[in-house]
Amino acid sequence: MKEFEVNFDGLVGPTHNYAGLSYGNVASLSNAKASSSPKQAAKQGLMKMKALSDMGMLQGVLAPQERPDVMTLRRLGFTGSDAQVLEKAAKQAPMVFQACCSASSMWTANAATVSPSADTADGKVHFTPANLTNKFHRSLEPEVTGRILKATFSNERHFHHHQHLPDNEHFGDEGAANHTRLCSNYGHAGVELFVYGRYAFDTSKPAPKKYPARQTLEACQAIARLHGLSEEGVVYIQQNPDVIDQGVFHNDVISVGNQNVLFYHEQAFYNTQASLDEIRRKYGEGDLHFVMVPTAEVSVADAVKTYLFNTQIITLPGGEMAIIAPTECQESPAVSAYLDKLVILGSPIKQVHYFDVKQSMRNGGGPACLRLRVALNDQEVDAVNPNTLMNDNLFKRLNQWVDKHYREELKVDELRDPQLLQESRDALDELTQILKLGSVYPFQR
Template identity: 80%
Template sequence: MTQFEANFDGLVGPTHNYAGLSYGNVASLKNASASSSPKQAAKQGLKKMKALADLGMVQGVLAPQERPDVYSLRRLGFTGSDAQVLQAAAKQAPAIFQACCSASSMWTANAATVSPSADTLDGKIHFTPANLTNKFHRSLEPQVTGNILRATFNNSDYFSHHQHLPDNEHFGDEGAANHTRLCGNYGETGLEIFVYGRHAFDTSKPAPKKFPARQTFEASQAVARLHGLQSENVVYIQQNPDLIDQGVFHNDVISVGNQNVLFYHEQAFSNSDAALQEIKQKFSGNNLHFICVKTSEVSVEDAIKTYLFNTQIITQANGDMVIIAPTNCQENPAVSNYLAKLVTQNTPIKEVKYFDVKQSMQNGGGPACLRLRVALNESELAAVNPHTLINDQQFELLNTWVDKHYRDELKVTDLSDPQLLIESRTALDELTQILDLGSVYPFQQI
């Protein structure tokens, strides 16, 4: 049976903004409070989705969260009409208000962890939304994320959906941003690699000192149990604490895997030799490629700045792999030179394609942050909500929808405008009809 790896990209929402909310995310903090362009950001994302679909990839789209999150503001004691809630929160608690306006759901790599049917005991694809407890603004996402995933993968014969882990820092879970999978073909049993930042119940173990380690070992273990993964098909690796302190807030900022390729920086992992040896021992496919980028070739600073490892690696129909990179990589001499050399070497990676996703990059996420990977066979793909798959028709519909509803420019001060909330809800209500999602947002369920 034919196997695919589908990429489901998060659609940038109509209130896309820069609020500098992620302590430990250098790019996010650098661009705090700058004006954003929701329309440009959404169109950049859609253009990347369409380009991958045109390359023959299975490409889907996941709806954004509703923001501002008036419901969370009401839980925090703000009362009155929606307009009164927005204006009171913006005036009395601006930091909390900005958190409830976050555009962070666009980084779909943090939406969930996904295990393909080839890896799971019951032979279904399993989804666990990330609880994202380390950041208040992201901890608001899991419930609606779960709704959107269930509406997208809506056939219980093929898909199993779990509740997110308990909302506690001991089980801090950042989803696929700290998870990757190595395999031969996508339909074969793979090796699922969970990368964590710290042990929550054993503080004697190494941990970063400056920035928080968002993923815990215990959360990774819990997701593996929920998904019915066998121990021989799982590897747990600790991320290098020193790199977290340098701004490598997720593993996908410093390494990425695809099929039989693990592409990583030499400083990525703690106890790297032992971790890589375990991967070699457990990997069941052929011709495993470790592509290690030396510090002398690309510094950690340049890797973070350009998001070299937050690129997508995709496999084309002919078996060759292509790196989908942000234009920031092309503009950095060290990174550009490295990638030009990489495609000439004896690895499956034969080409680099550059995309302009600067609206996302400025808020702290590259191409790989924008997508959730789902390995599917033909029957599973047929069970996916077809309206969420990108083709010529859906691409045109979504671009027209963006043109109709999105603002060209948005300042942080615009977020308390009651009209923006009305515009956003009108847009999202129409989007759920385009994508045939049903009532996934709280405002639709009143």
């Protein structure tokens, strides 16, 4: 039996915009109100997906959410035709309206937490959509995310889908952005690392003072229970509160893992040595590489600015590991110098590939934000909706779809345009036919 890690990237939605909605995300706030290019953003994402596919990786596509979210605006008391709802909301509650237009579902690292069948008690791949309660604009996503995941991984023999955790800050869950997995082989039982920012029920514990800690320990523990993970297969690690206050809003901005490599910044964790000792003990026999980046070589500020750790580490078909990095890493003297040195240090990471994902980076998400990792064996791959897996034909078809439906430029003030809503619905209706997802959106039901 063969095993793979499949990256499912989020397609950027037609309303991709810079509204600066994410407090605690430095890039999001610093680019607020700038004009965006939905077409360029979608094509940059598709280019990255196709490039990984061409490297021999299995690559999937996850559909975006419907935006503007007219259904939520109606729940909040705005009435009339769709056009009237948009106009009233934009005038009477502009910040609420902008939140309901967010295209943040493109960052599918926040879509869900996924545990592979090798780790779970019932031998199935488990999915729990993230509730994303810390940000209103993201808390609108879980229900539709769940439908998209079920349409992509529909075979009940292999896949088990859970409802997202209760919509409450005590169980704030940000998905795979705070979860990684170490293993000798994708198909072998591994150690799942859950990184949390705070304790929900014990306020005496350390917590950040400036920016919110979005993930709670209690949410991590609940997901581990739902997924049927053994105690010996899980490590809970607290994120360093000080780095959260420096703009490290998710763990994947300061740490990333792949197979037997944990790549992390010196300041990433609160109690680093104890956590590493527990990981090593539970990992058991075999090579395990802890690659620590010293503050003296790359500051936290540079790591956040370039998203050095929001890179993807992939295992190529030949067995070598490669880092998929944004061009911002290449443009930073400190970070590029570190990466040049990393590939000759003796770790399994031997290559660095740079990609232009500036439209995503300006809104606060790097290459790793754009993908949800799903470890699958060959039987499980065969059970995935084949229309969602990248190939030459799908790449061509999705580019044509973007050319047909997406705007070259979008200003925040244009989000109220009822024509944009219709363009978005037309695009998503056609997309569900391309990917054969069925009726996953509210306007289709």
